[in-house]
Amino acid sequence: MYKKISNIAEREFIENELGIKYKFPRLYTPSSVIDGTQEATLSIITMDNPDHILYAIWGLLPDNYEGEWSDFQKALDTLNVPKENLNSKGIFKEPYYKRRCLIIVTGFFIYHLHNGTLYPYYVYLDDKKPFYIAGIYNILDDGFITCSMLMTKTSGVVNKIQNLSSTMPIFVPNNLSDVWLNSKTDMDEIDYILNLPNKLKLRAHPIAKEFFKNDISYESMLEPVYYEGIPLV
Template sequence: MFYKLSNTASKERIEKEFNAKFKYPNLYESNPLINGFKEESIYIITDEMPHQIVPGIWGLLPKDFEDDWIIFQNVNNTLNFDEDMLQNDDTLNNQFCSKRCLIIITGFFTSYIKNGTIYPYYVYTKLNNPISVAGLYNKLNDGFKTCTILVSEANNFIRNIHNINVKMPLIIPKEARENWLKNESNMDIESFAKASNEIDLHAHPIAKEFFKNDIVFESMLDPVRYKDLP
């Protein structure tokens, strides 16, 4: 699945792109590598406040959960949810109907296996614009928000550079963001998945140091050439 994201956009660029303001503007920092295996925050826009950008802890927790984040994630990793699960899981289905959000990133990472070696790819839009990924969120009793990203079937472009599985983050196009945040129980998620597959994405291989935990360096998103890779 997808456990690492990137958000290199400036505060001003995000606010302009989403026509929304940060609730805590002084706390925002761009981050080339958001590691889901740690308790990290990502920035979201919720259906409750569609013109406000707030932090959310990546990894959905039950509303009344009071123990450590890492304990729950070790038992039930909730960084990603497959959109197909919404049809079969009543808890998730209720979440989908009432607590949807947009998760703000500028890119995500895929992995390509060739001759027994894994190569990382960085995926982004042509102009490296902020991307909105479909998400679900929950508000804990202490007021903190936790969230998860939805994944759907990968398009041909992603399958060409991601041969570990056939999924990709469900990207919400700019023209569909308002509809995603509408509180409608009869929403057809398949239409969002189809629109996600039609988005024009770009990608390039990056240094294999990406796989080393706790290593973040200035050039980590720069392209690296490997022989005979897509």
């Protein structure tokens, strides 16, 4: 499961790079580690409002749900959804067809287990720019948005390092973002995007274990930490 991501870019940089403005710009705060287990907020672009960047709680809830976010996550962890589950019965199918979103990040975290010790890695674009992860969302009766990241099989640099899971986020190229968010797009085209091989130029390196306490700065995340016996790419 992917439970921590990063979005450290300044608001103006995100808006300039992606060509879209935040609807509520003063609410945005860069964060080195966004912890999904703590009812975290993500920056997203939705099918309902593709002209603005909005905020969503990470962890999809049914649109008619009235209980606590944490209670639902104990019953069903919805931070991530494997693409194979999108057409199955349950709460994911309708959002997949009607409420797709783009989740804005500058990086995410993976893990390598070696000799009984867990080592965190930071994965990010070679040019350190923000990029899109495919997502789905619901809008609750009170107006809050909740969302999930979509997952596929590991490939590339993630596959070389990660040995606790065989999944990774699905990335949406900038040139296909409008297609992903368009309600008129044929689902065969959406399925094509879901199954595109990753062409992002990703980098990854081990980082300090202060990460496990959410106590690590972005500057230190960009500095590799070398441990004996673990992969370096």
